[in-house]
Amino acid sequence: MENTTKITSGNPVFPGWYADPEARIFDNLYWIYPTYSASYDEQTFFDAFYSENLVDWTKVERILELKDISWANRALWAPSPIERNGKYYYYFAANDIQSNEELGGIGVAVSNRPEGPFKDALGRPLIDKFHHGAQPIDPHVFIDDDNNAYLYYGGWGYCNVVKLNDDMISIGTFEDGSIYKEITPSGFVEGPCMIKRNNKYYFMWAEGGWGGPNYSVAYAISTSPLGPFERVGKILEQNPEVATGAGHHGMIQIPGKDEWYIVYHRRPLTETQANHREVCIDRLYFDKDGYIIPVDITFEGVSNRPLLKEI
Template identity: 60%
Template sequence: MKKLLYVTYFLLYTSAILAQTAGNPVFKGWYADPEGIIFGKKYWIYPTYSAPYNKQVFFDAFSSTDLVTWTKHERILDTTAIKWAKRAVWAPSIIEKDGKYFLFFGANDIQNDNEYGGIGIAVADNPAGPFKDYLNKPLIDKFHNGAQPIDQFVFKDKDEYYLIYGGWRHCNIAHLKKDFTGFIPFEDGKIFKEITPENYVEGPFMFKKDGKYYFMWSEGGWTGPNYSVAYAIADSPFGPFKRIGKILQQDPKIGTGAGHHSVIHDPKSKDWYIVYHRRPLDQTDGNARVTCIDQMFFDKNGLIKPVVITNEGVKKNTIK
């Protein structure tokens, strides 16, 4: 069975190359929780290195000019540069500001407020690093509103920056200071506003389209086949967010555990892409996850159509 699957993957990968499509997965290795973003004329993906927590202590990044050919940038950050991070760094989120690249990450998988770790920030002059610790301590090191400080996403809305994060079925949004050294309280004095929608588990992501805020998240357990992505739409980044439905999930003929995603969109293009991880059919290990890209479409009402996951992946597309 394994031999047949390997042959099938090889043939699909070969046909994808000949057809000038990326093929899924888009690069080799066990990688999960991918954040896709555009910097200049390149697409970038920043994933988790998917391994047991004590080995998951560094980040690689990948860049491409066309979505098909990817260049690996090894160890752009590891725990030797983050003295307080001892194990399990994951789910990076990156943003460029004033010529600097700020990489937000979770570390140490803390289970309560007595353990040290949480969400940190690293900074570099180049999207390929090397990154160094920005604060020399976690930005968030405690549970707020029940949210484990993991799965961070940095969202820019006009000239304001927000951190959206949270595991353990709770999601918070906080208003970042301009220098990313802390947070600006909301009008009611609170720092962390809970925006948890129905069925939320982890992996938040937000984008804006046609004046609406699309909030997306992962549901189910990350080690299982039913990991998936759902979404909601609101008029504000603070919600309220009413769940609309799932748009990404397993296809038993293609792969399982499709979730923890991000979205790439070139504003000068009509194309939207969903970047996500899934588990190959011949794998059951929780850490056996690969990074994939497929197209994402909207209907005439602006609702996201269910994503069709593929082995072929997406066609070559340079940034406009």
């Protein structure tokens, strides 16, 4: 009998137009939580995907829907979930507000399971105003080793961070009394992402226009989750022989290992429609000095990498 087991994931890792992926490990499974990439009026739900090995992915449909968010009317995008105290908190953008007079911004939903269903936790946005010029979109949640939780977000070229309270559905205050801290690095457009490695904070973000070929990812390194973040350089961008518009990503670290994968979206060379984006995964490496080596985007993706089962 012919062996049909895939050796590598291939890119894209699953079919369909999806973008802005967040990547997590929950319940000994790899998870990808993307935007459904369509016109704003059709972005009315979120799907999720899980895998035991980074290669074979299973779809979970409609883990959160517009109809279950009383204040949202269109444009659900850029989810970022996290687990805390046995619950799963799911941050997302809705309505693409253009001013403080419009209803919308960043919401938070909650579930007892990583596959949902998620339910709106507040009945209103968590962040619904422009602060320091940052459009309230593209949330990314990060819990530090000291258990402090932060939510990074922003568009229109500005980035803020807020401290989340222990309940994960309300915003706290920093030691200096501030609530919204601007941390905008040079070149920032949108799509923040944070990881910690060897006690250093690697802050990443998207540059360029999301609908064009030059969408890309750059990064900074700091000794604090609040920065300052001084741009080092690009780590992800188009390859004219593979795909364009590579950006807005999440990260996976294999537990207990210095082994990292970047999950991102890109546009096939055959496509010009802005929303025709696919989710891909490639290996990410650091050099001996701790700098990120620019990623080679591939059609192969990554090799089979099962998680070690808990005993």
